[in-house]
Amino acid sequence: MTTLTIWDWEVEKYPLQVGVGVIIGGWTFVKLVNYFLQRSKLKSARVRKRAECKQAKQVLEDQIKQRNISKEVVEEITNLSLSELQSKLKDGTLDVLDVLHAYQAKALECDEKTNCIIEPFKEAEEWAASVKENVSKDSPLFGVPVSLKENYGVEGYDSVYGMSVLIGKPSHEDSVIGQVLRSQGAIPYVRTNVPQTMISWDCSNPVFGATKNPHDTTRTPGGSSGGECALLAGQGSILGFGSDIGGSLRIPSNMCGTYGFKPTVGRLSAKGTHGCTKGQQIVRAAYGPLARDVDGLVTAMKALLVPLMFKLDPTVNPLPFRTEVFEDNRKLKIGWYDNDGWFTPPPCMQRGVAIAKAKLEAMGHTLVPWKPPNATLGAELYVRAMFSDKCETINEMLRYDTLDVCFMIQYTMANIYWPLRRFLVFILHYLMPSLSTGLKAIAGCDSAYDFWNLAVAAEDYRKMVIEDWQSHDLDAVISPGFGCPAIPLKTPALATSAVSYTTIFNVLNFPAGSLPVTKVNAADTANMKDYPTIDLAHKTVKKGMVGAEGLPVNVQCITLPWHEEQCLRVMKDLETALKA
Numbered sequence: 001m002t003t004l005t006i007w008d009w010e011v012e013k014y015p016l017q018v019g020v021g022v023i024i025g026g027w028t029f030v031k032l033v034n035y036f037l038q039r040s041k042l043k044s045a046r047v048r049k050r051a052e053c054k055q056a057k058q059v060l061e062d063q064i065k066q067r068n069i070s071k072e073v074v075e076e077i078t079n080l081s082l083s084e085l086q087s088k089l090k091d092g093t094l095d096v097l098d099v100l101h102a103y104q105a106k107a108l109e110c111d112e113k114t115n116c117i118i119e120p121f122k123e124a125e126e127w128a129a130s131v132k133e134n135v136s137k138d139s140p141l142f143g144v145p146v147s148l149k150e151n152y153g154v155e156g157y158d159s160v161y162g163m164s165v166l167i168g169k170p171s172h173e174d175s176v177i178g179q180v181l182r183s184q185g186a187i188p189y190v191r192t193n194v195p196q197t198m199i200s201w202d203c204s205n206p207v208f209g210a211t212k213n214p215h216d217t218t219r220t221p222g223g224s225s226g227g228e229c230a231l232l233a234g235q236g237s238i239l240g241f242g243s244d245i246g247g248s249l250r251i252p253s254n255m256c257g258t259y260g261f262k263p264t265v266g267r268l269s270a271k272g273t274h275g276c277t278k279g280q281q282i283v284r285a286a287y288g289p290l291a292r293d294v295d296g297l298v299t300a301m302k303a304l305l306v307p308l309m310f311k312l313d314p315t316v317n318p319l320p321f322r323t324e325v326f327e328d329n330r331k332l333k334i335g336w337y338d339n340d341g342w343f344t345p346p347p348c349m350q351r352g353v354a355i356a357k358a359k360l361e362a363m364g365h366t367l368v369p370w371k372p373p374n375a376t377l378g379a380e381l382y383v384r385a386m387f388s389d390k391c392e393t394i395n396e397m398l399r400y401d402t403l404d405v406c407f408m409i410q411y412t413m414a415n416i417y418w419p420l421r422r423f424l425v426f427i428l429h430y431l432m433p434s435l436s437t438g439l440k441a442i443a444g445c446d447s448a449y450d451f452w453n454l455a456v457a458a459e460d461y462r463k464m465v466i467e468d469w470q471s472h473d474l475d476a477v478i479s480p481g482f483g484c485p486a487i488p489l490k491t492p493a494l495a496t497s498a499v500s501y502t503t504i505f506n507v508l509n510f511p512a513g514s515l516p517v518t519k520v521n522a523a524d525t526a527n528m529k530d531y532p533t534i535d536l537a538h539k540t541v542k543k544g545m546v547g548a549e550g551l552p553v554n555v556q557c558i559t560l561p562w563h564e565e566q567c568l569r570v571m572k573d574l575e576t577a578l579k580a
Ligand SMILES: CCCCCCCCCCCCCCCCCCCCCC(=O)NCCO
Pocket: 198, 199, 200, 201, 223, 224, 243, 244, 245, 246, 247, 248, 249, 275, 285, 378, 379, 380, 382, 383, 386, 410, 413, 434, 435, 437, 438, 439, 442, 496, 497, 499, 500, 503
């Protein structure tokens, strides 16, 4: 028998070792080839998708040129408030198609500056024609163009949220919110950008790139509904729709100076929307409107809380909009806080609360100090719930994908091997306690038993906060709109702790809205010298505040579950007082 020689090894002498080597080598080779093949398949899908969307924008751009609509007319139409636009559409002073064309033109202009749009809806003209033909002029959204966050299902369009693996898998039907909007006369015309996974408060992904803040294009617009808010702030939309499982309607509102409203989960339908945390039922995503004033939010809620929505999705609470609660002028007892004890917001955010407090007091409301007890527990429960599957759902979807910088830290922290995690949790406990808490919580649950206990802990937390709220006899609460104003692009993941101001109301499932109250001024930035630099998050915010003058500062208004109308009423009171 001849001896087979591989390099210097003689197979005859070491048959087992060679056999095992060949199997392992072959397996590794096949895995590697498969890995690179899958990656290159996803890369081609991204290139194709980007080209398709660019082409769709180009087609619209050419149509706009042919229409020859003047810049003045575009500005005139897009500068109208929603109520002004509604009345002009109703009395026929403005035509549905002209309004659509103006918003299409303005949206492309915003996109040029901020990369906020993924693609226009090719069918928008057709939908507008159908509205003119079939929808009564008395319908609340007759002829109003609306923008949709990319995770709202629209028949024939894929919802990708920055995950290449989802490219080319279009929705088979429209979301219920989309269907009700269209039945009320609204015309969806563009879909907007989001961060990869949508578990981030930045707004970038490897498919469509980064969206920028219109107030300062070196900064984030916030996320995950960042495309929506950048578009609204640039006057390229009058009414948008997004989702919120940790602040995604409120965070970008705070960064862009727009208005956002997160209802109680189950007040508006989630049917036909997409996301990568659908199996996680402890903290669920809420869907809601984004606007340029409180009236915009109210109009949207009224238009959606109708029998058609309750019919298309019988799982929602069939509670119509209670105008009498929204219009009630009883003086309220409102709690306020400007520091949750977990993350210290910079002075501008605290000043925002002080302004709101003074305005509400001047209106006759009683303001008392109050904050949700144990914000650290709230933060811990949030992170554990969001990563309770040990990040497996997302890992599976991202297996061959390019990881975006906005999700890199969450991804790395969720996937650290457990002995190293234990070691880091121990060490960081003494150096950066909040990072240690986060790193421990992001490990998620080890078993279904563990998950059940987490669900009970979240329930107990809700009960405890509600009891505390009720013992103070509060009607509402105001807080900073977020932990900081807009910071530079690519840095939000380093300041994840700042999300405690919004995530807590997702854990609690309380309705919460965000509205602009002021802008960062020179005194705010000068006051940063005493700002704590106890950990990476605070350091990142301190650095990010350099040159922040002029950026919007929002406050958040919060009420108990199902009290959406009361929350909007407080927002309206505050807006009225600020404008007076
Ligand atoms: C809640 C406090 C977090 C503390 C973090 C400390 C250290 C960081 C380690 C853990 C990372 C956890 C990541 C959580 C990030 C949440 C970001 C939420 C943004 C908004 C998401 C959203 O609402 N999406 C909408 C989906 O429909």
